[in-house]
Amino acid sequence: MGATETTETEEVQVVEETEKITCNFDNEIACKIFEKGIEKGLTREQAVLVVAISAHETGWWKSDLFKNSNNFGGLCGSKGFYSYDTFEEGLEAMVNLLQNGYFGKGLDTIEKIGAKYCPVGAENDPKGLNQYWVSGVTSIYNSLLAK
Secondary structure: OOOOOOOOOOOOOOOOOOOOOOOOOOOHHHHHHHHHHHHOOOOHHHHHHHHHHHHHHHOOOOOHHHHHHOOOOOOEEOOEEOOOOOHHHHHHHHHHHHHHHOHHHOOOOHHHHHHHHOOOOOOOOOOOHHHHHHHHHHHHHHHHHOO
């Protein structure tokens, strides 16, 4: 009788570890916005930019519009500012708007976003404050990125 040689093949599973992106801001609302952005598939930089825009638009979440209407970014339409029933609805609206209406359309810099989001000379800017949007958001963005 002949000898039978048996070899066992080991399967090696390679598990790719994805670096978990965590929030390191010292503001709970900023972290919730950041984490929602990451959950929705935004890059770290995009999520930080959403936080910066929201912080700028709401005065670091102190505006009446944010507190009373869960409006994270001065979001408005032809009938005025939007009001959301819950914090989560307002948060979703802000992230979805930037994800789909800006990043998803190639608007990938603060300047490009500002030209659409908060254009200088817009009819709804009688005090001319939109001219400070890009510099304000940039300043907040840079300070958040450094954290």
